[in-house]
Amino acid sequence: MDNRYSVQEFIQKTKQEDKGQGLFELETERILEINLDGDIWAKAGGMISYRGDIKFVREGILEHGIGKFFKKALTGEGTSLMKASGNGKLYLADQGKKISIINLEGESIYVNGNDLLAFESNLDWDIKLMKKVAGMLAGGLFNVRIEGSGMVAVTSHYEPLTLLVEPGSPVYTDPNATVAWSGNLQPEFVTDVSLKTFFGRGSGESIQMKFEGSGFVVVQPYEEFYAAEQQ
Template identity: 55%
Template sequence: MSKYSIESFVNETKENPLERDYFELEKPALLEINLNNQAVWTKTGSMVGYIGNINFERQGMLSGGLGNLLKKAISGEGAKLMKAEGTGKLYVADDGKKVRILHLNNETVCVNGNDVLAHEQSIKSDITMLKSIAGVMSGGLFQVKLSGTGHIAITTHGEPLTLLVTPDAPVFTDPNATVAWSGNLSPELKTNVSFKSLIGRGSGEEFQMKFSGNGWVLIQPYEEVYRVEK
């Protein structure tokens, strides 16, 4: 049999039936979620396929009452989650970004809103916002605080790097390249650029996120810029 035959291609790329974990990394950029009469939250628009009897319910991530003004300010699918419920295999992905699965054990992590791919229903999600206008100009307008016990899946452009934060060594990052950080950290926005010069710009080099204390920050080798609707 030729290594380029259709049969060889199917054998090489087919789903592994032995993998039965609730959250399973089927491919580096493809998450398999094995549902057994369960519900899971996934990024809206991330479903690429499923097997079985699964129902989908689209709902705004910000439907918890932060106000219509905020809802209008956030564009793109990153502002919304989709509830998938039933029994079967669900496959989700996000523009070819690499997927990382984390299991929280009564822990908390903060994730850039656009980098949340999925989380168990047992995980509580809260929207947190940077209070400075710089957060809006970078497009990194909102972050999601995920807490509790259960699986979450986040996405990164390329291979991420974790930087350790210690009291004597704070970490500074570009907001557009910052993916996630430990839940005990509260980033500050640091800039030496006047407010006027920020208008109409979105480069992270003009300001940084400062992390102080004890913890970690996950960055990616890519500046992800998000559009802000007018």
């Protein structure tokens, strides 16, 4: 009898295993395991399973102050967060996207709001709406600035690529393919009519993000369009 496809073989190949990596653990490339003992913030709707005593609370409108409330109203539901509290194992995923864990050590990072999966509750965060492109890119473009010491989980379609930004050698990216960048960089939006038919395929196809200085920017081999752009 061929045991390659037996139930036991399937379980053996796919069962959860403790890797002893700490609070955030990549159970697979596309499933994040959180060994919860306290609180974490996660993308609303990102929970696929849990075990233990865990409570979920959707982010309160005024929990983080009136300033964030107004910015949240402008950015829509893309940054909706939930707080998971308690003890147990929590499993998160986002449409099968690849997950990367970044451990901040007193550093800061900007993450596209669509690509933020989870982060430790002790980290400071703030929503940043890029107003200059709100009229150029349908639905605008927003990101979350995270700072402090702790774990952040970000997602990307397929494998991410990190490009180093060096003085005198700016890096240009497609806004829809940009996942994250170092907190010390302030991207500038530029247009190049000559690239209109070559750079991107969305409504903002002639717009690029220009990164100058010293730092890094993370891109994915995929253009992530927002609901407003797809209509």
